[in-house]
Structures are given as structure tokens and as C-alpha cells.
Amino acid sequence: MRMTAAVMYEQGLPAPYAQSRPLRIEEVDLEGPGEGEVLVEVRAAGLCHSDLSQVAGLRKRTVPVVMGHEGAGIVREVGRGVTGFAPGDHVVMTVGSGCGHCRFCIGRRPVLCDEVGTSRARGLLMNGERRLSRDGRALFHHSGVSSFAQYAVTVPGTLVKADRAIPLDIAAMFGCAVVTGAGCVFNAAQVCPGQNIAIFGLGGVGLCSVMAAKIAGASEIIGIDIHESKFPLAKELGCTRTLSALDPTLVQQVKELTNGGVDFAFEISGSKAAMTSAIAVTCKGGEVIGVGLGSSTDLYQYAHTALVAEEKVLRGSLMGSCVPERDLPLYLKYYLEGRLPVQRLKSSTMGFEDLNHGLDLLEKGAVLRQLLLPNG
Template sequence: MKIKSAMLFETTNEVPFEKSLPIKIVEAELKPPGYGEVLVKIKVAGLCHSDLSRITGKRKCVLPIALGHEASGIVEVVGEGVQEFEVGDHVVCTFVPSCGKCEFCIKGRPALCQLGNKAGTEGTLISGKKMITYKGMEVAHHSGISGFSSHVVVSEKSIIKIPKDIPFDVAAVSGCAIITGVGAALNSLQIKIGSKVGIIGLGGVGLSALLGTKVAGASEIIAIDINDTKLGIAKDLGADKSFNTMNKEHQKILEEEYKGVLDYAIETAGSNVAFENIYKLLKPGGTIVTTGLPDSEARLNIPYLDLTFEEKNIKGSYIGSSVIKRDIPLYLELFKKGLLPINKLISDVIKLEDINKGFDLLRTGTAKRIIIDMDL
């Protein structure tokens, strides 16, 4: 079938993207779903820094690629062998499918599924197939999804069914920003009630981590960034204090009043400078987790002795250490109960044709989550 899809043919740092137009909206061909696959009509897709890193080449990917990994939609066709989904189901896409058979899946850590991650790196579904063609050439999938498309064919392992009373925008955001940020707080760190927590980097994931930290019952949450707009958003979402590290007075307060104070720290900026900055604020025995995706050549410079003498802990968190079938339904239930206001993360709604302009907005750091409404 013919679909409309947002594709990247070459990377660029030429901005604004609204003028350089690195993402092209094209008409492509989509193969029908095969065994274990599902055709989904995309309703909403979210713009993420992971997409942006592909555009700029910060993170390498197979080209050409149909972008988009944070999306929700409706099942239109079910392939042979699919048992958990039927036509009309509302679903959320997840950007690391789990095979259910490897060492990590068996041990309850599907976020580390090596087959799923290999497929993401190679630009295929978990089966190794590519389902989109453009002018006779196969197109890579972004994380097995390619959510900036009118329709997608995905593995049944890349989607999860959700209640039909969940708005599609909330559902889409839950598939990346929420599971990564909230998961970092609840799964990776397992924050204890009454803890003091710092979050540095207040994009969609950092703000999601803030919401997760509130759910966990932290007694004090400090938000750190270099953007005053983001710091204001963090305060609105429940941060107790906010600090701009570009402000000398704020940096002084952090160094004098918060050094050795935090029980937990969450770094989402993908910046070694940000990581090292908040690492200093950990108390002995404290734990820092990073969800950041830095340049592959980035290195950390931290006091080695701390790891022994102060028993500080460093952890990585990929997809919030999530078990998708457990966590997305949980987070959406918390949303319905008013305990996890996912909707407050969404600041801008655009149409697919404005996707380059949307990534310009994302670059500025002034927006929260930007979503594409495919019906516009």
C-alpha cells in the first residue's frame, strides 16, 4: 500500500531545518504484514532528541531511514500467527522489541534484549525485514517502528495494547519519554520515600523523570538545566528548587549547599559536563543514573576514589529499565488517577508537513514534548 512517510536521506547540521529541509515527506510503498506482524495506522507521534541525533549524525544510522520511534495508533490488519492483537485495538509502539528468548529477556530485563537492539542498529524489524520501499530501494526503520508515517508494519513485539479511553497523544508520549524518565526513577533507581533527588537535563525525559520522582515520594526535588524556560516548566511540574548552571550565583548555591546532599541523581542531558556537575552533589552511598545518549567519544572525569571511599554508585538506564507490558499499563493507570500528569508534558501539536520546523523548536529547548497529529 502507499503511505506518507518522513524520511532522512543524509545527515546535516545546517540549521534552521525549516530551510535546509533534511527530512523529506514522501510517498512510499509499505509491504503487507507477514507472520507475527501488524499494520498500524499512526495517530500521534512524538519528536525526541533521539530523532534529532539521527538528523545531525551525532548517532549513526542506516540511510535512508523512515524516522520516528514514539507513536500510538490503531491496528488495521493482523498478520498470520498474531494472537494478542485484533483489528481496532489501540496500541503504543515501543522502540526496543524483546525477543522473549535471550538471556536478558529470560531474566526479566527486556530493555537489554540483544536481538531487539541489533535490529534497531541495523534498521530492521526484529525479524530482520525492512517493510518500506521508496523508488525501488529498501528504507531502514527507526527502532523497528518508523512512526513519522501514516501507516507502519511492525512486529507484534513492538507494540502494546492500551485502553481505548487513553488519548492518543498521552499514549504516544508514554512509549518513550515516560517509560524512559519515569522508569529511571522507579525502576533503575527505585527511589525511596523521603529521599532528596536532583535531575539535570529537563527535556521530555528529564521532565518525565521529575514526574516519576514525585510518584516515588521524594521529599525534595531539585531541577538543574541551562535553560530558564525549562526550569520554569520543572517548577510548574513540582520541582522544589531550580538552578541554572550558567548562572554563577546558582552554581555557587549548588556547590555550597547541595554538595554531598543528594540521595539520588538523574542525568538525562547526555553531557559529560552535566553528569560530572550533579555527581558532585551525591552524598556517600548515593546513586546516579544516566539515561543520556552522548557522543560515542565522550568520556567521564570523576574522582575514582569516591567509588570506594564513599561507596557512590553509577548506573545506566536504557528505556527506564522497563518491562513494557508491566510498566506502560501501570503508568497509564496512574495517569487516569491523576497521579502522573503525562498530558502536562505536551506543549506543541504540529502536522507532519511541519516536522522540520518542529525539530527547530526542539533544538531551542523552549518546548516540552512536541507531537505530530497525523489527522491534521
Template structure:
């Protein structure tokens, strides 16, 4: 197998626009897979890397939420073969460590290699710009028409799943729905507050509705996002740009909510989420923030009111079993993922797509590498 030419969006330095150009992509090595990308979701995490809030080695091809079709496999690959439809996963699992064995593959140490090296599982890259190496973001780099990933970074899915839907399941949906189904232990008897109605927050709404949570309150500063949240199942919405969030929540739940899920990753909203809890309530931090970002926690609230603060990565999901289950729910009409879809942009307009996300786009933006 020889190198092929791929079209990809490249970040040369934080804070600079992406450049769509032709790169060379080496064939998959042992344990790796070449995937033709059919759809790539645009996540706020990508923006963190583009801005420099999260560090990466450049030049690099961003994109970590995607779906595609397997074109080639390296030696030893057994879980997929050419022609299979797959979801790309940015947290590869080894399947053997204590975390994988206990159903928590998002915490697998495999991911540390890809994060620290911006390479694949052996720490190296398959992308080149002439003689220059180009790195892989989170071992995926799906802002491209093709990518090489580790076998552990793909999950086979049914061929009849639309590519845009499949791409969302690889990050936003598994994170949001998973955080409710896997972390909120008594959703059907609890009130839930979701802070942030982007792709992940809206997925939390779908998870809350699926679990029977009431009330299901959503807060955001973009009215159109709140309208979509209501269509997806939110029982109450709060424009937190115009209204004091804690006061508005306590008008609905005088004692506060049992669970607050923060899908923004900012100190002020985390502090608001903690303030909105009732005694014994739990704040679930879902959104990633800038490197080193912190927020203040009133110590006495934790002690005297027994409030709790937990994190949830990748929806605390067992991705191997949870991704197929979410797609089964979608096909059964129980998880209306089509409603999550926002505008679709061609790869050539990736910078316009990023700006739309910054400006508060409604629904998940998806890139089409073929356009």
C-alpha cells in the same frame, strides 16, 4: 494484502532536512503488525540520528515514540487485532531470553537486530521509494501516517487514552518515571537531583513526586522549562546556565544528594551530577550521547566516598506490565501527563518541530500525521 502508499518523513543523509513524501509500504509479514499512527513524539534521540551523532543507514524514516491503531496483522499475531489501540515500543522483547525472563526486556537482544540493520526483526525493510529501499529507525519509523512493526514492538492499551498521551508513554514517560520507580530504590527517603528538564527529565519529576522524593531538585538552562518542572512537583529549581550547579545543590543539601538523574547525555552534566552526590550517592545516566562520547570520573571519589554510577535504559522497565500501570495512574489522576505536552506540529512541518526542540521547546513536541 497489497502495498499501500504512506506519507512519511525521510532522512536521506545526516545533517540534511527531512523530506515528507509518499512511500510504498509492504503489508505485514508473519509476526508483524500494520499500525495507523495517530501521534508521534519528538525525542532528542531522533535529533542524534538526524545530526549523525548516532549512526543509521539512510534513507530512513525516523520516529520511535508513537501510538496508533492496528489496521492489519500478519500470520501468527495473537496479542493484538485490527482496531486495537497500541503504544509503539522501540525496544522489542522476545519474552524468552534471560533478560526478558528476569523482567529486564529493554536489554533483550532482539533490539540489536533492528539497531544494526535498520530493519525489522528479520533485518529487512517494508518501505520503498520506487526501487530503492528505505529503512526503519529502531524498528518503528513513526514519523509517518502508517508503519509496519514487529508484534513485539506494540503493547495494547485502552481505547480511551488520548493519542498524544499514549505516544509519550512509549519513550519519555517510561524512561523518566521508570528510572525513578525502578532504579531509585529509596526515593521517599532520598533527595533527588534531575539534570535536564526535557520530556524525559520532566517525566523523572513526575516519578519523583509520585515516589515522595524530597527535595526534588531540577536543573536546566531554559527558565520556562524550570517553571513547568515546578508545576509538576519540583521543590527546587536551578538555572544552571546562570548558577554553579554544585554550589546551588549544596545550598539545598549541604552534604549533596543521594541520587542524581542525568537526562541530557553530555559529559559536563554527567560530571556535574557526580560532583553533586553525597557520600554513597548514585548517579543514574539516562540521556543518550553521541557514539563514542565519554566523560571523566574521579577515581578517588568512587573509592573514598563510595559513589556509584549506573545506567538506565528505557527506565529499566518491564514494559509489558509497566506501560499499562502508568496509564492506570494517568487515568486515576496520579500521573498528570497532560502537563508534559508541548506544541503539536503537523507532519508536514517536521523540520520546524525539530528546530523548536533544538531551541529549547517547553514540554514534549508531538507530530500529528493527519495534519
């Protein structure tokens, strides 16, 4: 079929992106679905900092690629052999699934799956296939999803059914922002009632961590950001305190508030300065959870003697250390119960023509979650 999609041909174009236009809006060809594949009409797709980092070239991507890795839509057709989905199903599109049979998938850590990681790096679907092209030229898939398009062919492992009562523009945010932000609290840290936490970065992912920490029963939930304009909403969603990342007394304040430091510090932005502060505000025996991704070549420093002497832990959490088929239904349930008010993160909706401008707004920290509506 012929459809409209946002294609990135080159990484590293300069901001403002509304002028350099790294995302080209074009008519492309989509094949399929083939055996074991699913055709989804994309109804909403979230614009994420991960998309921004790909555009900036911080991590290499096979190009030309149809962008977008977070979304929701309606199943329109299933290929031969697909049994878990049927036309009409509402689905969340996510990138956290694995092959199901490697050592990591068997150990319930599918985000570490080498087989899927290899396919994504090559710009292919999880099954190693490619269904996108333009005038006979190959186009590649972003993380096996490519949700910045009117339709997407993907595999069942990237889809989780969603209750039809959930608006699809809200459901889209569960594919990355929610599963990453909530998952790092529930899965990586396993925060318990009464523990104290600090969250560095109060964008869409960070605020999902705030909401999850509230559900988990954390005592002090300290939100930290360079943009103080984010503080009122952060407090409404669960932060007990909000502090400026630029305050030179930040570490001292956190330690005084928590009797020596937080049990868990979540670094959401990928900032070196924020990671330094996160380590400093963590108590002895506490954990620093790295969630944000910087450049693939970035190196971070820490005081090794203090790490050993204070028995701190540095831990990474990719996509919330999630198991999508286990975690997303639970998080969607929390939303329906009013415990995870993800709709508060929605900044605006847009058409294809506003995508590049949306990247500029995201880079400035002026928005939380912008949502592309590919089909109007």
C-alpha cells in the same frame, strides 16, 4: 500500500533544519503485515531529542530510514499467528522490547537484548524483516517502529494496548518520554519515600522523572536546567526546588539543601558538564543515573579516587530500564488517575510540513513535546 512518511537520507546536515531539510516528506511503499506482524495506523508520533541526535549524526543510523520511534495509533490489520492484538485496538508504540528468550530478556532486562539490538542497528523490524521501500529502493525502519508515517508495520513486542479513554496524542508520549523518564526513577534508581534527588534537564523526559519522583515520595526533588523558563511548570509537576545549571554555586546549594548531597542524580541531557555536576552533587554512597545519550564517541571524565573513597555508583538507564508490558500499563493507569499528568508536556501538534522546523525548536530548547499527526 502507498503512504506519506518522513525519510532521512543523510545524517549530519547543518541547522537550521528548516533550510537543510534532513527529513524529506515523500510517498513511500509499505508491505505487509506478514506473519507475526501488525499494521498500525499512526495517529500521533512524538518528536524527541533522540530523533534530533540521529539527524545530527551523533549516533549512526542505517539510511535511508523512515524516522520516528515514539507513537500511538490504532491496529488496522494483523498477520497470521498474531493473537494478542486485533483490529481496532489502541496501542502505544515503543522500542524497549526484546526477543523474549535471551539471557537479558529472561532476566527482565529486555532493553539490553542483543538480538533486537542487532535488528535495530540494521534498520530492520525485530523479526529481521523489512517492509518499507520507495520506487523499488529499500527504506529502513527506525528502531523497529518508524512512526513518522501514516502507517507502520511492526511486531507485537513493540506494542502495548492503551485504554481508549486516553487520547492518542497523549498516549504517544508514553512510548519514549514517559517510559524513559519515569522508568529511570522507578526501575533503575528505585527511589524510596524520603530520599532526595536532583534531575539535570527539564525537557519532556526530565519532567516525567519529576512526576515519577513525586509519586515515589521523594523528599527534595531538585530540578536543574540552563533554561529558567522551564522552572514554573517543573514546580507545578513536583519539583521542590529549581536551580540554574549555570549558577557557579550550584553544587554548594544542592549540598546545603540536602545535608551533603542527593541520594540520586539523574543526568537527562547527555551533557558532559551536567554529568560532572551530577557526580558532584551526589552524596557519599549515592548514585548517578545516566539517562541522556551524547555522541557515541564521547568520553566522560570522573575523579576515580573520590568515586572509590565515597562509594558512589555510576549507572546507566536505557529506556527507563523498562519492561514495556509491565511498566506501560502501570504508567497509563497513573495518567488516568491524574497522578502522571503527561498532557502538561504537550507543546503543540504539527503536520509533516513542520517536522524540520520542529527539530529547530527542539534544538533551541523552546519546546517540550511536539507531536506529529500523520493522518491530520
